[in-house]
Amino acid sequence: MTHDQPSAMSIDSDDNAPPDPSPAASAVGSTKQRPDLQAAFTDDVLESVLRFVTHRRDRNAVSLVSQAWYKVEARTRSEVFIGNCYAIEPERVAERFDRVRTLVLKGKPRFADFDLVPHNWGAHFSPWVRAIAQRGFQWLERVSLKRMSVTDEDIGVLARVFPGFKELSLVCCDGFSTKGLAVLAGGCRQLRGLELIEDDVVDDGVDWLACFPETTTSLVSLCFDCVECAVNFDALESLVARSRSLKKLTLNRHVSVGQLQRLMLRAPQLTHLGTGSFSPDPNAPDQEVDLVSAFNACKFLHCLSGFREILAEYLPAISPVCANLTSLNLSLADITAAELEAIVFQCHKLQLLWVLDSVRDRGLQAVASTCKDLRDLRVFPVDPREDSEGGVTEVGLVAISEGCRKLQSILYFCQQMTNAAVVTMSRNCSELTVFRLCIMGRHRPDHVTGEPMDEGFGAIVRYCKKLTRLAVSGLLTDRAFMNIGMYGKTVQTLSVAFAGDSDMALKYVLEGCPNLQKLEIRDSPFGDAGLLSGVHHYCNMRFLWMSSCRLTMSGCQEVARSLPHLVVEVIREREEQGDDDSVEKLYLYRSVSGPRNDAPPFVSIM
């Protein structure tokens, strides 16, 4: 079975499993005996055929057939996906794929979201934008970045250098400000999409919304709910009014409910709406706002989010769109069960629901009774601390499992859980691909039996045959990991925190899970022996992260010695460690370009 090869261009690495021979490859073999057929396979023909080969895994396979095929494939690939920006040098990508239309890059490891990766660790977009600007890349239309550091200058290059540039999507990025947004808005005449999701945007005081061209724009998607700066509402309203193609609009928390209403009436064609603060303007608190007719006007809305500072009395106003709603993100709305019920009872088509645990088990029961088509549920904690109250329990989990049989993805924060409830979910929700349970108190056992949570997670890996992503929590012994190794054959991403007893746990997983791509571990008692047990597999993975475990420098060095195509980074933040052999943070990943040249002083590459 071929592994997902997200970043390494397979042509050079001999560590990857050989791809399945594609039907086209066998055809080439046979034309060697039939020279009359060879002429038929001109590059043009091949190009036409390859247009139908879209997935990058298949494209990688095609490129291995021959030099000619490699070249044709490179010319016809429309999207390049680099899952780890350090797996390959930008220049090599730029040289090979000069006609690409979409560039997707991912940078920092996910634990950077939780402040575990020091600031300035890396993942800079600048070398990439320089490389593609130098090569021309006239055809570049879309750039999509996740967890990268992007500067205003980088954005400026995108706006100026690429005549066809249309869409920029930045997820969990930082390093830029409203100045960069202004340059993009003003410089990129054909901008269709600007999507800023969970970024850290510096407020430079620039009125970037006013920088869009005065004429009708081509904007289809404008998402700026994470931008904390105040907005010039007049500029925004005017922009929305002259963007007739606008379908996705997510507003930040400075947009009041009265302003929202005005914008909605300007854009009744919207399909996705982020509602901003969803509370009144503090300067005009008594203003009457007819939100219901605004929602009545937006007949195509099926995706709602925002509700940043929600005044719950306004929530029922969304009723007109509830029947068609497929996605509802209330993860910033501190509402009660009753307030949720008032709308969720009408949302029969809901597929995605994100809520806070303020809705309690009762709220989840309401969801379970109504949302039979639910695929993606996330329950976040209102009070995200280890010793907080916790709003939901195993009761809510069981209710969801019984009501929402088509559930594919769940993220559930709670303070108490039982094995029985998790087992029930494993039996009821056979479609699960993502199971992430976060019991917020560390090392917490089943609160009824006092047993570790081994049994529950064991059942999940055993009965959810499509499981690709798993995050575990609570009190877990090595037995839990034995189960994961034994049954978790489809698991690609595993997150472990404060779990396990010994190196055996890590060994079970690394030896038992052939599809493991991403493994992130923190605060678990795994040492060098566990680390070394994965040497046979690390080059098949995107990365391994281990922090606050029991690793030593010698162990990490040995891994680096065994695997030349692996980059082994040791991150050392504390000065006083000196000659201490222990390793605080390890991040290793495969790469065809060797150690990076932009590593900051606190990173040592073995």
Add this chain to the structure above:
Amino acid sequence: MHRRSRNPEPHLFISLVTSHQRKEKHSTQILKLSAPGNSEKSSGNSNSGSDSVERSPGNEKCGLNFMETELTLGLPGGGRNNLELELAGKSQPVKREAEIAGNSAGKCFPAKRGFSETVDLNLSFSGKEEAEKKDSGPGNTRVAKVQIVGWPPVRSSFKKNNNSINNNNEIASYVKVAVDGAPYLRKVDLQTYSTYQQLLTALPNLFACFTICQSEYSSESKLVDISSGTEYVPTYEDKDGDWMLVGDVPWQMFVESCKRLRLMKSSEAMGLAPRTPQKCTNNG
């Protein structure tokens, strides 16, 4: 510095009082459980003061069962909250038997008192709150430092959005303040106040239509809408979803249990708390 030593009222730790300690008002040998949000305090204070954590003999290993069988002064069913019991560094969830609340008379009430018992307390903002004000000194600033970095795994932008950590990296207690009949709300950080008096004084600043009037009949202060003359009474929703009259419990306990505030019209609040004084022992 302990509240207990300064304040005549027994402080409001969530605690279990073992039977043989009942005689002592200001306890004593209580097993201090860290209330939600208090873990950083209790872990720091675990050995300071004679009246803080002393483990009752024999409690170390079988603490859970032992405590559950102990008689307590509070009514059972004090809540379904699970608190962390910190015994020898291990965390075990334990059901809270009762909350012990005290007032100036030294009586102990169960946490959920009816409104009838509260009307005489604390709505008259007398000097007894002053003592609590002193307690909010530097030692009581609840800084997030004891929290493990990056755990629970929620993004820092999410935390900022939910306001659980305020700008000074202290644990904030933002609660929404709603006013009956008004379509807007404010948010206040209860941590910025130390007494009910301060909170009540701040409310008219948030809602320009209010002023505080001193009632002629008692020493109670009321919030009055300037234009209509309607009286409002501050109420709050606690963690269990019950609506209580503000002033019911000592300040710090209120801060910890208050989820949202609502200024209710006095006429509606009649159902909550009778205005006629009950047989109360309040001296204030």
